[in-house]
Amino acid sequence: MEAIKAQRNQKKGFTILGQDMDVILAVFGNIVSWMVRQFVPSLLPRLLPAIDEEDTSDTPSRDQTKCIAIGRPGGSEQLRVITLKPGYATAGYNIGSPTLFVDVSSSLPKDTVVVKVAAFSVNFADCCIRWGLYESANKFVGWPIVPGFDIAGTIEQVSEDYSGDFKVGDKVYGATFFGSYSTRVLVPTKQLRKLPSNLTMAQAAAVPAVSLTALYSLHLGGQFPPGVAMTPKNNNNNNNGVDHKRKQSILIHSAAGGVGSMLVQMSKLLGMSQVVGVVGSTSKVQTARELNCDVIIDKSKQNLWEAAKEASPDGYHVIADANGVSTLQASFDHLAATGRLIVFGFHSNLPMGSDMLHPWAWWNMIVKMIYMPKFDTMDLVTRNRSILGFNLSFFVDEIGLLVQFYEQISDWLQKGLLKVPHVVEMNMKDISKAHELIQSGKSVGKIVMMTEEDDGGKTATTTSETYGSKKAQ
Secondary structure, X not given: OHHHHXXXXXXXXXXXXXXEHHHHHHHHHHHHHHHHHHHOHHHHHHHOOOOXXXXXXXXXXXXXXXXXXXXXXXXHHXXXXXXXXXXXXXXXXXXXXXXXXXXXXXXXXXXXXEEXXXXXXXXXXXXXXXXXXXXXXXXXOOOOEOOOOEEEEEEEEEOOOOOOOOOOOOEEEEEOOOOOOEOEEEEEHHHEEEOOOOOOHHHHHOOHHHHHHHHHXXXXXXXXXXXXXXXXXXXXXXXXXXXXXXOOOEEEOOOOEHHHHHHHHHHHHOOOOOEEEEEOOHHHXXXXXXXXXXXXXXXXXXXXXXXXXXXXXXXXXXXXXXXXXXXXXXXXXXXXXXXXXXXXXXHHHOOOXXXXXXXXXXXXHHHHHHOOOOOOHHHHHHHOOEEEEOOHHHHHHHHHHHHHHHHHXXXXXHOOOOOOOOEEEEEHHHHHHHHHHHHHOOOOEEEEEEOHHHHOOOOOOOOOOOOOOEEOO
């Protein structure tokens, strides 16, 4: 952990066109990959660096850990399913290992367990990791890296010093700081919860990152824990624990997505109104309806900001925006007095479309970053508005805070008050197709990968209730 802390304290180096060298080098690496794949595909294997912990023998055991490793920035050709040497598993960077590959054949670090993974989810952040554009991945891990945050599975080993409630055989779900694209992961116990009886493994794997992101967004927005905009309920009020003295409006971009669908539900649970959900296509309107948005804006057919003003003429107390340059300035302009703009992503800044992108797409990305809106701190004061941003992958030192959010999310799940997003299930070996789907911008809800150990190589089906759960086509 000392090495990790030292890395955090390093000063940033020089920039080009306002961009860190990590970004410039990643763009260059992606362009090299595109050129090789386009013109000399026979040389692609040379772009895949060897990994010391990989078992290259001809007959590895079926029980050895399989994971998906990325050797360098690039397209889906970098996503390799590899078998690790006997006794190895993957782990998040907060375990303290110099790599994400750890030997778990003997003793385990304090208060950790080894989870045999049945399902892990895919987030758009994983594409950013593959491109080399995810700052925490570059800063704390480097290459090679096993991406991913969400897991669900069964506890296989428990550290000797652990005295908590988990035991071998328990079914659990939770989050890692990278390393989840694996069949076996070493995880600190604080980052896990027992699997709710009303969820499948696939559904549980769809929950952690998006739900924690959503609830922390509402925390920054002053809505959780209740108290800023609300007071405790009296004995005659049965309204989820709060008596609302002042309605709080919220605008949620990408309301049919993984984080967006959680934001809508949590906003309703916390008593916010109007809850306005923005979707990018007519095909996603039904999902927003099922989530019970007060108002749905289909920006493929409506003028987004005219409709937003009509829904809440005095502005919004909270706007949750992961779009970046395409909406950031307008989102700020549509805040109410004391309103808060919560930023947790920059999707419109990043390349979208097919898996292997033309170099022009990367140039456009750099241009968009240059034209990101700049906010004057004096303007924030005079207009009485705030902008707050975060990235959960930096929260290694904030586990105590995240535990509070875990408890609330687990409670909502157990009571059936919080439902998982759309779940599209795919097999682990089809990870390239999963990245292509999420990169296309056409996915709805969450993509969850089932490990081969869990389903014998077949695409799984979901039996518990979800919003339109379906198999990948």
